[in-house]
Amino acid sequence: MILDDDRRRAAAAVRRLGNAVAGRVLEPELLARIAEVLEPLSAEAETARVRDKSTDMSGNERWEHFRLTGRMPEPPGDGEVIHFDPGSLVGGVYNPFGMGASHHREGDEAVTRLTLTAPFEGPPARVHGGVVAAIVDEAMAALMPTLQTVAFTGELRIRLVAGAPMGVPVEFRARLLDRQGRRLIVGCTGSGDDGVFVLAEATFIEFDPARFAGLTGGGA
Structure with a gap:
C-alpha cells in the first residue's frame, strides 16, 4: 500500500497536539498560542x-480486484500486517483523530493492538465504552482481508466485562x-494486563461486488 507521507505527517502532528491538549494541563499563554497558529x-x-x-x-x-472477481487478493501471511483503511478512526494513519491501532494476522485470527490516550478517556483511567465498541468493530473488520472478502457490520453485540x-x-x-x-459470524475478545475487558460477537454481511462497485465509483 502506497501512502501519502505529507498527509500522514500532518495527521500525526494534529493527533499529537490533540493528545497534549486533552491530557496535559497547559498554561493559558500556550493555549492562546496554539489557537493563534491553528x-x-x-x-x-x-x-x-x-x-x-x-x-x-x-x-x-485491492478494491478493484474485489470488484472484478468477488474476492480480495491473496490474504496476508501469518504474522504479516493487515493493511486496512488508512482513513479509519481506529487505525488510520491519515486520520488526525485516529487511535493509532495496528492490525496483523496470527493464524486464523486478526490481532489489533494499541494504547489508548487522553482523548478517549471515559471514567477516570478507563476508556470510553463507545470507543471500545468502535475498536471491536474495526478489529473484526480487519479479519476480512484474511478471508479474502469485503463485508459490512450488520449487527454488533458487546459485553463490557471490565x-x-x-x-x-x-x-x-x-x-x-x-x-x-x-453472513459471517465473527467473535472478538479485548484484553490487557489485568485480563479480558470486552467480549463481542457480530454478524457481517459480505458485499455483492456489483453493489460495491457502485459505492467505490467502479463500473458495473
Missing part, C-alpha cells in the same frame, strides 16, 4: 477540495465463528 491554518485548509472517499477507493488495486485501561497496551483478537451464506 485558526488561520484551519481556515486555509478548509478552502481545499472536499475529499471523496469513493474516489480514493476507486484507485486502489473497564478498558488507559495508557497501557491492549489487544483485540477477532476470529470467524461461522459462515451462513453471505
